[in-house]
Amino acid sequence: MEPDYDRILADIAQEVRPLLALGAPADYIPALARVPRDRFGMAVRTLEGRIHAVGDADEPFSIQSVSKVFTFILALRSAGDGLWDRIQREPSGDPFNSPILLEQERGIPRNPFINAGALVVADILLEALEDPREELLRFVRARSGSGAVRADPEVAESERSTGHRNAALAHLLKSFGNLRNRVEEVLDFYFFQCSLRMSCRDLAASFLFLANRGLCPVSGERVLEPSPAKRAAALMLTCGTYDAVGDFVYRVGLPAKSGVGGGIAAILPGRLAAAVWSPGLNERGNSLAGTQALELFTTKTGMSIF
Ligand code: GLU
Numbered sequence: 001m002e003p004d005y006d007r008i009l010a011d012i013a014q015e016v017r018p019l020l021a022l023g024a025p026a027d028y029i030p031a032l033a034r035v036p037r038d039r040f041g042m043a044v045r046t047l048e049g050r051i052h053a054v055g056d057a058d059e060p061f062s063i064q065s066v067s068k069v070f071t072f073i074l075a076l077r078s079a080g081d082g083l084w085d086r087i088q089r090e091p092s093g094d095p096f097n098s099p100i101l102l103e104q105e106r107g108i109p110r111n112p113f114i115n116a117g118a119l120v121v122a123d124i125l126l127e128a129l130e131d132p133r134e135e136l137l138r139f140v141r142a143r144s145g146s147g148a149v150r151a152d153p154e155v156a157e158s159e160r161s162t163g164h165r166n167a168a169l170a171h172l173l174k175s176f177g178n179l180r181n182r183v184e185e186v187l188d189f190y191f192f193q194c195s196l197r198m199s200c201r202d203l204a205a206s207f208l209f210l211a212n213r214g215l216c217p218v219s220g221e222r223v224l225e226p227s228p229a230k231r232a233a234a235l236m237l238t239c240g241t242y243d244a245v246g247d248f249v250y251r252v253g254l255p256a257k258s259g260v261g262g263g264i265a266a267i268l269p270g271r272l273a274a275a276v277w278s279p280g281l282n283e284r285g286n287s288l289a290g291t292q293a294l295e296l297f298t299t300k301t302g303m304s305i306f
Pocket of ligand 1 (some may be wrong): 063064065096097115166194258259260261
């Protein structure tokens with residue numbers, strides 16, 4: 001029997017409320033530091049098309065690194081397994097923007113979901129796609145079924161003006177010969193993808209194809225074959241929630257990808273996708289209330305991948 005999602009989401013929203021004041025918004029990107037901490041939204045979309053939402057689930061927010069799943073999938077579709085010559089697929093155990101392993105491992109990033117890996121993915125897309133920005137937007141709009149998905153130039157500019165670590169990573173990659181395009185072009189596209197804005201409702205819809213063996217129930221298109229779709233979900237599980245991934249999977253039990261805007265997208269294969277947003281982050285960069293909300297969701301529904 002299907003759980004009573006509406007009641008469960010209402011209970012979760014109430015239970016996480018005291019946590020909203022405890023997290024800290026990412027303040028190293030000035031445009032994100034201004035987002036009010038009291039926001040909380042959550043949406044669940046089932047494969048059958050039912051949508052359940054609570055709180056600020058319709059308010060667009062900066063999805064930041066959640067976009068790394070979309071770009072990774074576009075790169076996988078164009079580069080295929082060749083992508084793994086340039087990026088590994090192991091959790092890093094280091095902060096997402098750390099240059100340490102990149103130097104030690106001679107310019108081959110640990111995985112596509114840390115910043116260095118996403119910069120290589122951006123480089124692949126700049127070569128493979130005619131108009132990478134437009135194609136990324138088109139891809140996310142088609143997956144979510146929503147024309148409301150936008151890039152936010154103010155956030156991109158805010159990142160560019162403070163993105164010294166990302167610039168350092170890109171130069172390091174270039175010095176090891178793992179970027180083919182100019183550093184500035186790669187950074188530009190990377191900041192663009194990080195600046196995508198969408199609501200929990202649209203974000204949950206946009207991840208549904210990963211819960212459905214690569215077939216997008218929103219557009220009816222086959223995005224990936226089942227095998228690469230399985231692999232993408234496996235990467236989310238092992239590398240999707242920063243260097244807190246062990247703790248996150250222990251608590252939540254779902255493949256997920258988080259971003260420093262406070263969003264987290266998660267999938268339960270064969271059943272649903274969920275998105276949660278609350279800007280206050282824990283010390284590892286995952287949404288504090290968002291992580292708790294997903295933990296409550298799998299606990300209350302009794303559903304996880306385990
Ligand atoms: N734009 C952010 C950065 O590169 C993305 C970080 C994130 O969400 O993990 O620092």
